[in-house]
Amino acid sequence: MASLYKRSTAKGSPWYCSYTETLPGGRKRKVRVSTGTPDKASAQQILTKLQSDAAVRSHGLVDLLADRIGKESSKPIAEHLRAFKDKLTASGRSEDHIDRTANHVTEFVAFSGCVSVADFTADRGNRWAASLIQGGMAGRTIHARLTSLKAFSKWLVEHDKLIRDPFTSIRKPNPNADRKRERRMLLPDEWSWLMRAVHSIEDVKGCDSQNRQLLYRTAVQTGLRSNELRSLRRGSFHLGDASPYVKVESRSTKNKQVARQYVDESLADDLRKHLAAKTPKAPAFTLPSEYDMADMLRADLATARALWLRDSKDADERAEREETLFLTPDNEAGETLDFHALRHTCGAWLAMRGVQPKIIQTVMRHCSITLTLDTYGHLIAGAEAEAVVANADMTAIPGILAATGTNGACVPFVSQQNASRCVPGAKGCDDKPATIRLASDHNQQETPQNTGLNAASCGVVRRDANTQGGTRTRKAVFGRGILNPLCLPIPPPGQVP
Template sequence: MAVRKITRNGKKSKGYYVFFSDHHGKEHSIVSGTDIGAARTFESKVSELVGCRVSKYYGPDIQRWIDGLPNKLKNKFHKWDLLSGCRVAVSRPLQNQLADWKAFLKASGITRKQAEQLHLRVERLFGECGFSYWPDISASRVLQATDSLRKTIRTKKGLKDLGPASSNTKKYFLRACKQFCGWMAKEGRASGNPLLHLSRTAEVENPRRALSVAEVEALLAYTKTAPDRFGISGPERALIYRFAVETALRANEIRTLTRRSFDFEDRTVTVAAKNTKNRKKATLPLRASTAERIVHHLSGKMPTAAAFRVPQGNTAKMIQKDLTKARAAWIEAAKDHPDEHRRRAESDFMEIKTAEGKIDFHSLRHTTPTLLSALGIHPKVIQTIMRHSTVAMSMEIYTHAQEEQIREAIDNLPEFEEQTRLKTGTDDAVADAIGTQKVHGNITVNTAKRNIYQPEPAQAINVIGTNRSGSLIHEICENERETAVLTSKQCSDMIPLNKVPVAQLD
C-alpha cells in the first residue's frame, strides 16, 4: 500500500512510500513521490512486477514500464531478484552494449572483419544521432541520420568526404542498427526492437555486369602477354581471371588458397571454412585444361605457399586496367579498316561502365552463373556452384540477361503475318494458319503446327493403333506435325498398338 511514514519528530513524510512483499515473501518499501495518485499507480505496477517474476513472463506493457525506470530503481529491483541482470543491463551506456554485441557477433561464426564493420556502422549512426543510452533510441532520428549519411575514407590527413552515401550504403547502415536492436530484444536486455518497422528500398545505383564470352576471351588473350601490373605477371593475372570465372570464387577466397588447397588427382580445389563467406568448407571441381595450367603455375612452390598473388584491395583496379588496355588493343587492331575501327570505338565491348553496369573483379563471379544459365544448366546446379542459400540469390542477383541474348529472344518471336495457305495432305487440300481437319477413316486429324520452334519432320506415316473393325489408325505427317484428335467414343474403340497382332501391322 502507499502511505506516508511518520518521521522521528512525529510528522508525516512529504513523500508516499509503497510497501509490498516480493515473490519470496520478503517485505520492501520504496518512496514514490508526493502525489497519492502516482503512488497508487506505482504500487499497482510493482505488484504486477512481482507477479511477472513468479510467472517468469513479462508482458509488453510491464516491459515498457521497466525500460522507463531510473537506473537506481532498476538496480534495486535487480538486488531484490525482481529483475534479471540482462534487463538491468539496458541501463548501461550504449557503448558497452555495442561492445557486448560485437563479442557476440565474433562468437557466432562471422569473420572478425564483418563483426567490426557491423559494429562501426551502428556506432557511427548512433553517434550522429546523439544516442548514449538505450531509451534515447528514436526511429525517426535514426531514419533522418541515415538519409544524411555521407561517404568518407580515411587518409593520412584524416577523413575525406566523398559526398552523399549511396542508397545501398544507407540500407546497410540501417540494417546493422536493426540487427543490434533485435539482438538486444532477443537477449532480454530490452522490451522490443524500436527500429523493427523501419525499412529502406535500396536502388542499385552502380550495378555490376557480367562479361560476355567474347569479352572474357579477349581479356585473357591480352593479359597472357601483358606486362607486370600490381606486382603480378600477365600470365598469372590471366590464370587468376580464368580460375575466377570457372569456379565463381571470391577475391579473398582465391587469395587464401595455397598449393595444398588443390587435389589434382580428383581435379578439385577446396576453400577452408574459415576463409569462406558462409563459414562452410567449399570444394569445387576444376576443368582439366585449367588444372594443367595451375599445375604448371604451382611447380616449385611449397605446399603452404600462396597459390596466387591476389592484391589486397586493388583487384578492381587491376582488372579494370587490363580491360582498358585490352579494349585499346582490340580497337587498334582494326586501324586499317576505318568502318570497323569506328564501329569498335563506338561499341561497349570491354567498357568498364555501360548501361548494363560496371565491371570489377566481383563481376567475374557474376559471369559464372550468367554463362551457365545461357547453357541451360539447371538453376539448382548453379546455386550449388555459387554456394548461395537460395536459388533466387543466384538467378535474380548474379545471373544477367545480356543484350545479345535479349535480341535473340525477340528475334525468335513469330512474325505475326498472315501465313500462306499450305498444302497439308496427299489430297492437296489447303489450310490456313490455324489449320484444317482431315478425315482418315473414322479418325479426325488436326493439321495445325503445335510449336513453331520444333523442327519439321520428314514425311512419314505413323501407325498409332487400330479400331475394333481391324482397320489401321494412322497419322500422316507431311512437313507438318499433325495430331490425331479423337472423340471419347473413338478412344474407347481403339486398341493399343502393343495389342495389335503382328500380322496385322505388316
C-alpha cells in the first residue's frame, strides 16, 4: 500500500511518501522518501510516478544499469568527491596529490555552479579553462587543473556514476608553451665554489655544514627529488656493496616504484661515516622545512658568489666578475635555480658527458625517452655531426680504394671466417689470383677468381640447401643476390655491374 504523511506539523514542511517496491527475484522492499513539496496534490503526483517507475522496473522493462547510473548522477558532488578521494588513497597517492586534485575539482564546481555530476558538460569545462587563460594563469597550471577534472569524470564513468564522460573532448594546453619557471643547472665551476661556501658557513636554515654538503652531493649524483631525499633513513643506504646505492621506497617516489640510485665510492665513504651514529630508522639528513629548501640552497649560492668575487686578483677583475651572472639564481636565459635544480643538474651533466639517453632516462626515472630527449637532448653538443661521421665510417668499403688505385696500400679483406686476402694488382700484393669463399658453417672451399674481377665485384657462393650447412640459394653472387656484408657489390666508376 502507498501513503502520504508528514513528519512535522510545521507550516511548509514537505510531504513524505511510502510505497512497496518489488526487487529482482520477487523480494519486496518498503521505500520511504520525501517528495520535497508541502503541496499535497503535487506530492500525490510524485508518489504516483514513483509507484509507476517501481512497477516498470519490477517487470524488467527498465535497464537497471541505466537506472542506477541515473540515481548516482543525481547525488551531490561532494558525496562522489569523497569516494574519489578514497580511491586515490587506496591507490597509494600522496596526501598532497589527493588534496590538490580535490581542490581543482572544487574550483570547477564553484565556477560552474553545478549541483550534481549530471550537470557536468563540455561547455562548462571549456568556459572554466577559458576563464583561467584570460586570468593569466600559466599553461602548465591550467594543464594540471584540467587533468584533475578529467581524472574525476573518467572515474565517474568507470564506476557507473555517469553514462559518458562529458570532458573527453576538452583539450589540455601544452604545459611547456608558456612556462613561467625554467630551472637551470649548476655549472661544474659553480659546483666547486658552492662546496667551498658550504664548508665556510656552519648553519643555514637549521641545517649544518656536513648535512648540506652530503645532501647536495647525494641530490646531484642520484637525481632524487626533495621529498624523496626527505624520506631517506639510515636503512635506505646500501653502502657496503660493490656498487653502493640509495634505495627509495615506492610510497615516496613520484611513479610509485622502488628507486635504486647509485653513488660513487667517495660519497659512499662520507655517507657511511655520517650515518654511523644514527639508528636504522633515523632520518639520513637534518633538513629545514620543505618550503625552505630552495632558500637554503640560494643562501649557499650567495655565499659562494661572495667568495668568488673576493677571490679576484684586482679591482678590474672584480668589476668584470660583478657584471656576470656566475653563481646567481637566474642566468642569461631567464632560468632560475631552486632545490629541484639539483635534480636537473644530475641529468644535464650526464648528457654533457655523452651518456646514452636511455641510461639518462633510467637514472632520472622518466616515464618515456621522449621526455629525456626533450629535456636534455640539446646539451649533447655536436652530437649530430659526430653521428654523421661515425655513420660514414660504417659505410666505408674495405679494399675499394686499393682496387681503384687511389692509394698504394694493400687493404685486407675479411671473410666470414676472419681470413684475409689481397686485391689483385694492388701494391704490396702478390700476383696470385684472389679466391671466392664458399659460405659454409663447417668447411671452406675456394674457387679461383676470374682475373677480370676485383674487390668491388667479388661475392659469396652459397651451397645448395640440400648440403650440410647451406642456405636456400644456389647462386654465386657477383654484383646481384646475397652478399657478404663485408664485400658490397659497388663497381669502380665506369664499370657496369
